[in-house]
Amino acid sequence: MKRSRLLIIVLLSTVLLTGLPQKGLSEVTKDYFKGKTITFLVPFNPGGGYDTYARLMVPYIKKYLPVENVIVKNEPAGGGLAAANILARSKPDGKTIMILQATAAILSELAEVRGIRYKSDQYTWLCRLTSSPVILVSSPKSAFKTIDDFKAAQKEIIIAGIGRDFSSMASRAVFEAFGIPYRTVMGYEVSSEMVLAIIRGDADTSAFSYESLKPTLDAKEIHGILMLGEKASGVQIPLASTEAERLNIPDNKKALLNSLSKLLELYRSVAASPGISPALSKVMRDAFEKAINDPEFLSTAKRMNKPVDPLNGIETQKMVQDAVNGLRKDPESIKMIKSLF
Amino acid sequence: MFDAWLSGLASVFYLDTFYLLLIGTAIGYMIGFIPGLAGAFALAMLIPFTFSMEPGNAVVLLLATHAVVMTGGSYSAILFNAPGTGANIPASWEGYPLTQKGQGGRAIAAAATSSAIGGAISGIVLMGLIPVVRMILLSFTPPEFFMLSILAYSFVAGLVGKHPFRALVAVFAGILLSTVGIDPVLALPRFSLGTFYLWEGVKLVPLVMGMFAVSEMIKLAVSGQGIVAGSVKGGVKIGHDVFKGVKETFQHWFLVLRCSGIASIIGIIPGLGAELATFMCYGHALQTSKHPEEFGKGSIEGIIGAEAGNNGKEGGSLLTTLAFGVPGSSSMAILLGFFITIGIVPSPEMLKQNLPLVFSMAWVIIIANILGAAISIFAGRYMAWLSAVRAPLLVSILLVVTVIGGAATHNNLGDIVTTFFFGFVGYQMDKYGYSKAAFIVGFVLGKITEKNLLLSLQIYQGVGFLTRPLTLGLAAIAIFAFAWPFFKRYRDKAKMRGGTSNEI
Numbered sequence: 001m002k003r004s005r006l007l008i009i010v011l012l013s014t015v016l017l018t019g020l021p022q023k024g025l026s027e028v029t030k031d032y033f034k035g036k037t038i039t040f041l042v043p044f045n046p047g048g049g050y051d052t053y054a055r056l057m058v059p060y061i062k063k064y065l066p067v068e069n070v071i072v073k074n075e076p077a078g079g080g081l082a083a084a085n086i087l088a089r090s091k092p093d094g095k096t097i098m099i100l101q102a103t104a105a106i107l108s109e110l111a112e113v114r115g116i117r118y119k120s121d122q123y124t125w126l127c128r129l130t131s132s133p134v135i136l137v138s139s140p141k142s143a144f145k146t147i148d149d150f151k152a153a154q155k156e157i158i159i160a161g162i163g164r165d166f167s168s169m170a171s172r173a174v175f176e177a178f179g180i181p182y183r184t185v186m187g188y189e190v191s192s193e194m195v196l197a198i199i200r201g202d203a204d205t206s207a208f209s210y211e212s213l214k215p216t217l218d219a220k221e222i223h224g225i226l227m228l229g230e231k232a233s234g235v236q237i238p239l240a241s242t243e244a245e246r247l248n249i250p251d252n253k254k255a256l257l258n259s260l261s262k263l264l265e266l267y268r269s270v271a272a273s274p275g276i277s278p279a280l281s282k283v284m285r286d287a288f289e290k291a292i293n294d295p296e297f298l299s300t301a302k303r304m305n306k307p308v309d310p311l312n313g314i315e316t317q318k319m320v321q322d323a324v325n326g327l328r329k330d331p332e333s334i335k336m337i338k339s340l341f
Numbered sequence: 342m343f344d345a346w347l348s349g350l351a352s353v354f355y356l357d358t359f360y361l362l363l364i365g366t367a368i369g370y371m372i373g374f375i376p377g378l379a380g381a382f383a384l385a386m387l388i389p390f391t392f393s394m395e396p397g398n399a400v401v402l403l404l405a406t407h408a409v410v411m412t413g414g415s416y417s418a419i420l421f422n423a424p425g426t427g428a429n430i431p432a433s434w435e436g437y438p439l440t441q442k443g444q445g446g447r448a449i450a451a452a453a454t455s456s457a458i459g460g461a462i463s464g465i466v467l468m469g470l471i472p473v474v475r476m477i478l479l480s481f482t483p484p485e486f487f488m489l490s491i492l493a494y495s496f497v498a499g500l501v502g503k504h505p506f507r508a509l510v511a512v513f514a515g516i517l518l519s520t521v522g523i524d525p526v527l528a529l530p531r532f533s534l535g536t537f538y539l540w541e542g543v544k545l546v547p548l549v550m551g552m553f554a555v556s557e558m559i560k561l562a563v564s565g566q567g568i569v570a571g572s573v574k575g576g577v578k579i580g581h582d583v584f585k586g587v588k589e590t591f592q593h594w595f596l597v598l599r600c601s602g603i604a605s606i607i608g609i610i611p612g613l614g615a616e617l618a619t620f621m622c623y624g625h626a627l628q629t630s631k632h633p634e635e636f637g638k639g640s641i642e643g644i645i646g647a648e649a650g651n652n653g654k655e656g657g658s659l660l661t662t663l664a665f666g667v668p669g670s671s672s673m674a675i676l677l678g679f680f681i682t683i684g685i686v687p688s689p690e691m692l693k694q695n696l697p698l699v700f701s702m703a704w705v706i707i708i709a710n711i712l713g714a715a716i717s718i719f720a721g722r723y724m725a726w727l728s729a730v731r732a733p734l735l736v737s738i739l740l741v742v743t744v745i746g747g748a749a750t751h752n753n754l755g756d757i758v759t760t761f762f763f764g765f766v767g768y769q770m771d772k773y774g775y776s777k778a779a780f781i782v783g784f785v786l787g788k789i790t791e792k793n794l795l796l797s798l799q800i801y802q803g804v805g806f807l808t809r810p811l812t813l814g815l816a817a818i819a820i821f822a823f824a825w826p827f828f829k830r831y832r833d834k835a836k837m838r839g840g841t842s843n844e845i
Contacts, residue, residue: 045381045671052678055389074385079528082537114529158800163528185799187525187792189612190674192667196611200479202800215686216666300392304682 032283033067033094040072041087041098043080049212049306053129053268054099056301060291065284079163080105081115088118092275094284097126102266104166106320110327110334111341121324123271124281127288128311128319131265132209133229134170135237139198140223144205147226147243150180160194160203161186167194169340170207170228173260174240176336177253195222209267210235211307228257229264256333263323269316285313352701353708358401362705365405366712372406373413373425375742376546380410380426381671388679396683397698403679404659404705407672408460409713411615411651415452416717419644420445423554427545428615430781431623431647433553438639450586451641452648453717455597458590459649460710462601463608463656464703470657471692471699474609474664481610484806487793488815489607490786493617495822496624508776515783516790518543525792526799538755545616545785547759552777554740555764560771583718586641593645596626600646601653608657611669612792615651616785622650628825637778652710656703663687663699 040058044050051074058070075083083098084105090096106120138144150157157175159182161168168184175182185203188194191212197203199221210232216222224237231239241261244254272284291297292310301308311319327333353359372383383406391399414425419436432452439448470477494512521532522542533539590597600622607618626646627636636643658669659676666687668674677687685691685698692699740760770777797806806812 045674048674048678051385052388052682056392058389076541079523082540163523163525165528185796186527187796187799189525189792190668192665192677193612196478196665196667197482200482202482202796215681215688219688219690221688305684305686306682 029283031066032280033065035068036095037069037071038065038067038094039096040070041083041096042072042074043076043083043098043100045074045076050099050101050268052304053301053306056297056304056306057270057291060294060297061287063294064287064290079165081108081113085115085117087123087271087273090273092124092273092277092280094272094276094280097270097272099129099268099270101166102128102269102271102320103260103263104169106263106266106324107166107169107337108341110324111338113341119274121321122274123320124273124276124284124313125317125320126270126272126285126313127292128266128309128316129268129270129292130211130307130309131229132211132267133227133232134166134207134264135210135213135217135224136171136174136205136207136226136228137195137198137213137222138205138225139201140220141199142201142204144225145223146238147178147180147247150175150205150225151178151247153180157182158202158204159184160188160197160206162188162190162194167191167206167208170260171205172340173256173336174207174226174228176340177240177244177249177257178247179249198222229261252332253336255330256336259323259327259330259333262319266316266319266323281313288313348697348700350701350704352397352697353401353704358398361398361402362405362709363712365402366409366709366716369406369409369709370413370416370713370716373410374417376414376417376423376425376550378425379546379671380407381675383407383410384672384675384679388675391679397701399679399683400698400702401705403676404702405709407676408652408655408706408709409716410672411648412453412456412460412710412713412717415456415644415648416449416720419448419452421554422557424546424549426615426651427549427785428619428647428651430549430616430785431619432644433549434637434778435640435643435647438637439641439644442639444582444639447582447586447589448639448641448644450583450718451590452586452644453714454587454590455600455645455649456652456717457710457714458597459601459604459651459653460655460713461707462598462649463605463653464707464710465656466601466605466608467656467660467703467706468700470605470609470660471664474660475689477606477609478611478661478665478667480811482809483793483796483800484809484812485815486610486613487790487797487806488812488819489610489613489621490617490790490793492815492819492822493621493624493786494782495819496621496628504774504776507774508779511770511775511777511779512783514775515780515785516787517783518780519784519787520791522788526795536755542788543759543784544756547756548763548784549781550740551760551763551765552767552770552781555760556767556771556777558737558740559764559768563768587718589641590645593642596629596642596646597649599629600625600649604650604653605657608654608669609661611658611661611667611673613789614670614785615654617789618654619647619651620782620785622653623647624822628822655706659702659706663702664689664692 040054042051042054054072058072061070075086080101087096087098109116109118109120144150157180159168159171161184163186168186172182188197191208194203194206195216198206210227213222217224226240226243227235227237228240240257244257270288289312292308298308353362368383369380372378372380384403387403387406391402411426411428414429415432418424418429418433420440422433422437424430424433436448436452439445519542521539523529523540524531530540603622603625604618607613607621623643623646626642627633630636630640630642632640658673662668662673662677664687666677668677680687767777770780800806
């Protein structure tokens with residue numbers, strides 16, 4: 001064979017061989033992350049609850065995945081919408097993850113809020129961090145002590161809200177379910193402003209996550225009327241589902257409340273880009289499961305008053321799937337959810 | 342109570358605690374100094390480091406960092422016309438002209454001293470107002486906040502310059518610009534031009550950098566001038582007027598006191614912002630000044646008032662955060678999150694049960710402020726030579742730093758586009774005599790005004806909120822404040838016409 005031809009064959013083969021993928025998809029190992037950096041998206045500003053959880057997790061993610069670094073990136077634009085969209089179009093290489101207010105994300109998607117470019121059930125869910133019941137509150141100085149008081153009121157009940165936020169949405173869902181007339185006052189910027197407004201009497205009620213409001217409840221500055229979600233031990237506030245039975249509200253409205261309660265079990269969860277290969281998903285989910293069950297992580301989180309109720313990735317994914325599918329099959333609920341936005 | 346006060350002070354002076362106080366002060370000052378880096382950013386970056394620290398020490402570090410951000414910001418505002426934060430804008434309006442006249446040291450010293458005194462007074466406020474904070478907080482509702490912002494407009498009405506009508510147009514243009522972002526009630530984006538970046542609105546620091554610094558550069562480029570008029574030639578001892586600046590602040594002690602007081606009240610009320618406090622104090626200084634014509638051209642009183650204001654609000658802000666868990670700003674929100682994680686859960690009971698802790702926080706604020714002022718003053722003596730450097734060079738370097746700072750925190754082109762776009766706009770505004778100051782005031786106050794107006798209208802389902810007694814009181818002050826400059830001008834003109842022979 002002529003020398004030049006041999007050279008060409010050798011060169012071409014080298015190019016072809018090096019151009020081929022180095023590993024088959026089924027050969028993703030834990031070393032996959034060596035030297036790589038994971039971006040951990042947080043859809044809120046630094047210092048808030050979600051941001052703190054994310055930063056708390058960083059050392060434990062690094063412990064169980066040999067990444068070079070995990071960088072927390074705050075992306076609060078659009079109330080978290082931008083971050084969710086970014087995750088949706090990120091490459092399925094495992095390098096982009098996000099902590100989500102999963103309940104709100106799923107509800108917004110089902111309500112087809114303008115600007116949404118993600119599908120919650122297509123994310124690769126890695127784990128659930130906390131579930132959190134949500135409480136409907138009132139001021140201890142007001143006449144409203146139970147849901148019956150709201151029903152019996154002669155005027156519209158005033159609900160405080162931020163804009164397109166979860167607090168006012170959940171309140172309105174409850175009021176729609178129980179058939180109580182209301183009107184909203186929107187424009188507050190943070191939950192604590194709304195709590196202050198309720199204490200002052202500018203507004204009558206709103207809904208907040210139980211864990212964040214517990215100190216205010218304990219200090220008797222605010223009064224809990226109803227709880228959405230699973231029962232928390234030692235808490236005296238009546239459950240929405242129980243009150244719904246007691247007051248005989250129609251089945252379709254009960255279904256909405258139940259879906260809402262189920263979705264609250266996903267409250268804070270971590271997800272990765274859609275379309276990640278099964279092998280890579282397994283590697284990531286295993287690592288995250290170990291991280292959030294790590295005793296040191298749990299004790300540090302507890303010390304910092306950040307409760308953790310860990311659930312592994314596969315079950316979280318299933319929960320999201322079931323919730324989304326269930327709600328999609330129920331056009332009445334979807335209609336009600338849309339009206340709430 | 343006295344022993345809590347004393348033990349609070351003593352606990353600050355443990356060696357490792359004091360060491361952290363020093364570090365925090367240095368970090369906060371540097372972050373404040375660099376435009377485009379916000380105090381909240383510094384705090385967020387420090388939080389992961391605090392996970393491994395003693396909670397008490399972590400508090401000291403974070404508070405010290407936070408307390409001096411405005412002080413650092415005044416430094417760059419005065420020397421380079423590049424306010425480190427939105428609350429340092431008046432300092433740049435009054436301080437930079439002084440720097441151009443070679444009096445940079447005096448301006449810096451005045452800013453530093455009034456910042457320190459304002460901050461110290463806010464620490465005292467923190468300690469002293471604990472019993473009444475709840476009452477204040479519950480009495481002020483959205484109608485009052487709305488009227489307070491109107492009051493702020495009235496205070497700065499004196500900045501109109503030669504073309505009052507154009508200044509009015511500028512204010513409203515500023516308010517219009519402030520509506521870019523997400524509608525507070527419907528949560529729909531406004532004027533976002535299809536981008537996510539503008540969902541949060543136009544950012545203040547790039548806007549100001551562009552409007553003031555970049556437009557200056559454009560002006561210089563167009564005029565062909567190499568050296569900004571008034572930059573000091575060699576041989577003049579810059580920095581020796583530092584002592585003069587300190588002395589003048591003490592001479593205006595009553596102004597400092599009043600501004601700290603105003604700022605403290607504004608600080609207690611959450612959500613009003615450091616910019617509102619600063620502009621109100623600046624406007625107040627303008628209104629009560631015996632030399633109002635100096636404002637805009639280098640009024641030391643303007644600097645003193647504004648800087649006492651932006652530091653003076655901190656104690657009140659911290660008080661509300663600790664008493665009710667309602668953060669008044671994003672820095673406070675971060676601190677609040679941090680307090681909760683270390684088990685300090687805000688409530689009036691917590692305050693009463695933890696007096697030594699609260700007092701030591703107040704002491705950290707006071708001491709950090711004094712240290713921050715010291716940095717300014719001593720650095721002022723040595724760094725004021727920078728103002729002799731050709732301004733265009735300096736401004737270019739600073740612009741690069743700002744762009745990098747903005748890119749580092751927000752990582753997008755939007756800040757850079759904002760800066761240069763408004764540089765162009767600012768240049769045009771100067772050319773046609775539209776007051777940039779008025780525009781900025783409109784922009785800064787617009788959001789607060791709109792939010793509280795909308796909340797008030799919803800709560801009271803109409804304009805009934807205007808009949809609230811406190812609201813009416815504030816409205817009366819606002820009307821008086823609006824009318825005063827015109828009344829004074831009329832009276833002065835009458836005096837001149839009447840001749841001095843009628844003077845008693």
